[in-house]
Amino acid sequence: MSAQNPDAAKEDRLLPVTMVVNGEKRELRVDPRLSLLDCLREILHLTGTKKGCDHGQCGACTVHIHGRRANSCLALAAVQDGREIVTIEGLGSPGRLHPMQAAFLEHDAYQCGYCTSGQIMSAVALLKETCGATDDDVREFMSGNICRCGAYSNIVAAVQQVRRTQSEKGEP
Amino acid sequence: MKPFELERATDRAAAIAAAAASPTAQQGASIRFLAGGTTLVDLMKLGVEQPERLVDINRLGLEGIEEHRDGGVRIGAAVTNSDLAQHPLIKQRYAALSEAILAGASTQLRNVATTAGNLLQRTRCVYFRNIATPCNKRELGSGCPAIEGANRMLAILGTSAACIATNPSDTAVAMMAYDASVHVEGVSAARSIALKDFYLLPGDRPDRENVLRPGDLVTHVTLPPPPLGEKSAYLKLRDRASYEFALVSTAAAVVVSNGKIMSARFALGGVGTRPWRVPEAEGALIGQPAAEESFRRAADLVLTNAKPQSQNAFKVELAKRCMLETFKRAWR
Numbered sequence: 001m002s003a004q005n006p007d008a009a010k011e012d013r014l015l016p017v018t019m020v021v022n023g024e025k026r027e028l029r030v031d032p033r034l035s036l037l038d039c040l041r042e043i044l045h046l047t048g049t050k051k052g053c054d055h056g057q058c059g060a061c062t063v064h065i066h067g068r069r070a071n072s073c074l075a076l077a078a079v080q081d082g083r084e085i086v087t088i089e090g091l092g093s094p095g096r097l098h099p100m101q102a103a104f105l106e107h108d109a110y111q112c113g114y115c116t117s118g119q120i121m122s123a124v125a126l127l128k129e130t131c132g133a134t135d136d137d138v139r140e141f142m143s144g145n146i147c148r149c150g151a152y153s154n155i156v157a158a159v160q161q162v163r164r165t166q167s168e169k170g171e172p
Numbered sequence: 173m174k175p176f177e178l179e180r181a182t183d184r185a186a187a188i189a190a191a192a193a194s195p196t197a198q199q200g201a202s203i204r205f206l207a208g209g210t211t212l213v214d215l216m217k218l219g220v221e222q223p224e225r226l227v228d229i230n231r232l233g234l235e236g237i238e239e240h241r242d243g244g245v246r247i248g249a250a251v252t253n254s255d256l257a258q259h260p261l262i263k264q265r266y267a268a269l270s271e272a273i274l275a276g277a278s279t280q281l282r283n284v285a286t287t288a289g290n291l292l293q294r295t296r297c298v299y300f301r302n303i304a305t306p307c308n309k310r311e312l313g314s315g316c317p318a319i320e321g322a323n324r325m326l327a328i329l330g331t332s333a334a335c336i337a338t339n340p341s342d343t344a345v346a347m348m349a350y351d352a353s354v355h356v357e358g359v360s361a362a363r364s365i366a367l368k369d370f371y372l373l374p375g376d377r378p379d380r381e382n383v384l385r386p387g388d389l390v391t392h393v394t395l396p397p398p399p400l401g402e403k404s405a406y407l408k409l410r411d412r413a414s415y416e417f418a419l420v421s422t423a424a425a426v427v428v429s430n431g432k433i434m435s436a437r438f439a440l441g442g443v444g445t446r447p448w449r450v451p452e453a454e455g456a457l458i459g460q461p462a463a464e465e466s467f468r469r470a471a472d473l474v475l476t477n478a479k480p481q482s483q484n485a486f487k488v489e490l491a492k493r494c495m496l497e498t499f500k501r502a503w504r
Binding site: 013015033062065069071079122140143145 | 173177178180206214217228230277278279281283284414415
């Protein structure tokens, strides 16, 4: 049967998935092989999340799953059923930037920009983690995000500024 | 990636029955359990793993960290590396485990990777991960280019003529030192396996890495209560300060009373084909003064049978210094 109609066989393998992406409920049918990263970029057209190594080594694909950062390239879309995903598009937008996005702009914390959305998603997650106060602590917590341009020192400066502002405001 | 079917298991019995149809639970398995996926999905993209079916075990209630009434701890197989490292009980009683976990991978990976998945992660040997090269672990009988090739990161203990791949886990090293047991449910009765008996030496079958059989589902890991007054530490030496696999690492847990060593448990990572523990070297420390000479002698004993490869003779001395420094950090 599948030899006569390969599309039907392919259709058989598709799995229903419902996830909430940037606050919006999305109901999809996906191939089991589809990564969350490819799902976001190719199906939902949320191209702010980038594909770097596609092997969980560079961090360019970092998103938040249930509020925790994860590499979307190593997550299968089909197992995200019922989960809440936030991408860079859900963080802020021109005119109403997340404080971390504004700090990256202010500190020139990027050059080519390819790793930037992943860096920002990690940096925002870091604010709620148990990261120590020093620059070295930030470097350790940000080590899963690689920047080929070498904007690291400005990235640390941006993260530290947002943390200082938060603690002055008495936020966690 | 090769096409596969994905089954979302809703109870353990169904998951076990599904996986039991695989001819092996080792390299070449046609059915794999999927938890965090940080190792498996990576290896499937590389073509190193080519399962026909994945059984999603994320909804089987395998989470949770519980204190046992004897003072030990029970860690669910699906507990994430992040949650385990940050758990107050682990930080307080099993500090080397928390430190070991945090010395591995990145926060993104630790947020997803699970306890059992960490114990079952595969070697980072470049030949294993590259399907264009021979590798006895990936394809038995194809040869081992590492023995004459890029072996700087690879093992100096427990190797064979067929394989010199290092076990890459930090978590397993600390758990080995803490006398962990792995608890498994399978097609027959549930059973417990001491972690020291869990991993196999490569011998002439490097494709077999542990004692798991088709259908075996790791449900949890237990750590016995530490002896009174035990202090522990984990030290990992690597080419980068962060986000890198070990050249050498040590988990050490010692009890020192009146300047004498009452108990010593330690294991090494980065040097063995499995997490490396040497009971004779531990025994030799009991009753000895907690001084550098004692620990140096123990380190010499551990490395007695080391067989350096062409690029990693430095690991012998590095391992001794790593052990020595870890002991100092543990007992002070």
